[in-house]
Amino acid sequence: MNSQQPVIQLKNVSKTFGEVRSLSDVNLEIFPGEIVGLLGDNGAGKSTLVKTIMGFHKPDDGGEIWFKGEKITDWSVAKARSLGIETIYQERALCEQQPIWRNMYMGREIVNRFGMLNVKAMKAEATRLMSEHMGFTSVAVHPDNPVQTMSGGEKQGVAITRALHFEAELVILDEPTVGLSLSETKKTLDFVQNIKKSGRSAIFIDHNIFHIYPAVDRMIVLDRGKVAGMYKKSEITMDELIESMYRVARTGNLKEQN
Numbered sequence: 001m002n003s004q005q006p007v008i009q010l011k012n013v014s015k016t017f018g019e020v021r022s023l024s025d026v027n028l029e030i031f032p033g034e035i036v037g038l039l040g041d042n043g044a045g046k047s048t049l050v051k052t053i054m055g056f057h058k059p060d061d062g063g064e065i066w067f068k069g070e071k072i073t074d075w076s077v078a079k080a081r082s083l084g085i086e087t088i089y090q091e092r093a094l095c096e097q098q099p100i101w102r103n104m105y106m107g108r109e110i111v112n113r114f115g116m117l118n119v120k121a122m123k124a125e126a127t128r129l130m131s132e133h134m135g136f137t138s139v140a141v142h143p144d145n146p147v148q149t150m151s152g153g154e155k156q157g158v159a160i161t162r163a164l165h166f167e168a169e170l171v172i173l174d175e176p177t178v179g180l181s182l183s184e185t186k187k188t189l190d191f192v193q194n195i196k197k198s199g200r201s202a203i204f205i206d207h208n209i210f211h212i213y214p215a216v217d218r219m220i221v222l223d224r225g226k227v228a229g230m231y232k233k234s235e236i237t238m239d240e241l242i243e244s245m246y247r248v249a250r251t252g253n254l255k256e257q258n
């Protein structure tokens with residue numbers, strides 16, 4: 001067992017929408033420097049789980065969210081962001097009509113000593129960061145350009161740069177490679193490795209197990225809102241994992257039942 005304190009810990013987190021119980025008594029923890037893959041079929045509750053961690057959904061009564069050993073009772077999007085939780089998912093993570101520099105500094109604007117926005121500094125920094133972190137040189141990524149004019153991969157780059165620059169403690173990637181080209185996908189997967197190298201943590205959701213398996217330290221399998229299993233990568237080969245995912249989809253059980 002890991003003796004470190006988890007960055008984030010969920011205790012008995014359930015989430016019900018009307019009749020639908022999307023999460024059911026979920027208990028899990030993410031440790032510093034750990035990349036955790038979240039797996040499960042369509043509708044298993046993966047996005048609901050990460051939206052709860054990012055403060056978008058409130059857990060049903062009785063569910064608890066702990067951050068670095070402290071129970072947080074006023075969990076919200078603003079709270080989660082202020083604690084360094086960044087979410088990256090294609091398109092929706094950014095404000096489409098706003099220029100790149102605005103998106104980069106949303107909620108963390110650089111202000112001068114009179115409290116006025118220092119637009120010049122933010123634009124210059126945005127340009128530097130985009131080229132340093134993501135190797136962007138394309139004219140499409142001028143800091144004044146609205147995000148809606150960018151490609152999926154470029155948008156992803158803005159969100160990733162933002163997470164890196166503000167030294168997120170926990171980065172959540174919900175299907176970040178959907179619709180990306182091969183080279184953009186590679187950039188995203190490289191980024192996941194950078195998160196780990198810098199000692200920070202990530203939760204990584206991707207339907208492509210060939211993206212997940214090489215990138216992660218541990219995998220959590222969700223099935224119909226429940227944690228169906230957890231594996232350290234050292235405990236399971238990719239083939240066994242694929243086999244076990246099929247089994248969960250078929251039977252709801254992770255292991256062969258005798």
Ligand SMILES: Nc1ncnc2c1ncn2[C@@H]1O[C@H](COP(=O)(O)OP(=O)(O)OP(=O)(O)O)[C@@H](O)[C@H]1O
Binds near residue numbers: 020040042045047049
């Ligand atoms: N805001 C909501 N209102 C009502 N039901 C919801 C809401 N969000 C999610 N659900 C339901 O919760 C269940 C889990 O959905 P969720 O989006 O978490 O699944 P997922 O594992 O991310 O699936 P996918 O792999 O398709 O993205 C689904 O049955 C979904 O219809």
Ligand SMILES: [Mg+2]
Binds near residue numbers: 046047048
């Ligand atoms: Mg989802």
